[in-house]
Amino acid sequence: MKPIVALMLVLCIGCSSCFAGSGPDQKHIEKIKKQVSKYLDRGAMVSVETYDQRKLRGEINKAEPDTFVLTVAGQPTTLSYADVKKIKAPMSPTTKQRIAIAGVLGGLTGLLLVFAAQDK
Numbered sequence: 001m002k003p004i005v006a007l008m009l010v011l012c013i014g015c016s017s018c019f020a021g022s023g024p025d026q027k028h029i030e031k032i033k034k035q036v037s038k039y040l041d042r043g044a045m046v047s048v049e050t051y052d053q054r055k056l057r058g059e060i061n062k063a064e065p066d067t068f069v070l071t072v073a074g075q076p077t078t079l080s081y082a083d084v085k086k087i088k089a090p091m092s093p094t095t096k097q098r099i100a101i102a103g104v105l106g107g108l109t110g111l112l113l114v115f116a117a118q119d120k
Contacts, residue, residue: 024051024082032081036060036068039089046070048079049086 024032039046040060048056048070056079058072070077 029081032084035087044089046089050083051085
């Protein structure tokens with residue numbers, strides 16, 4: 001019985017560090033920096049989710065080495081790269097339109113192939 005209890009304690013102590021949200025690593029911070037730079041150049045609206053569960057939507061106006069400025073409803077908000085969990089921009093209307101056109105053309109091509117196969 002004692003070995004089982006000892007094993008359980010070791011597993012609990014060892015696994016607790018696995019589940020502890022210690023925050024982002026340097027690789028994640030670099031990824032967020034790249035995305036901020038890309039969206040800053042485009043001037044696109046972005047959605048930002050932070051580790052403290054805040055969800056913000058605005059435009060990135062300025063990027064610095066450790067922080068960036070997101071303008072939300074006319075109010076500038078300074079965010080640290082380490083505080084950001086996710087950042088993404090909605091798809092542009094042009095891209096949505098191209099996807100819809102490709103879907104319609106693919107469907108029409110499929111129908112033409114079905115009708116051509118039935119004529120034989």
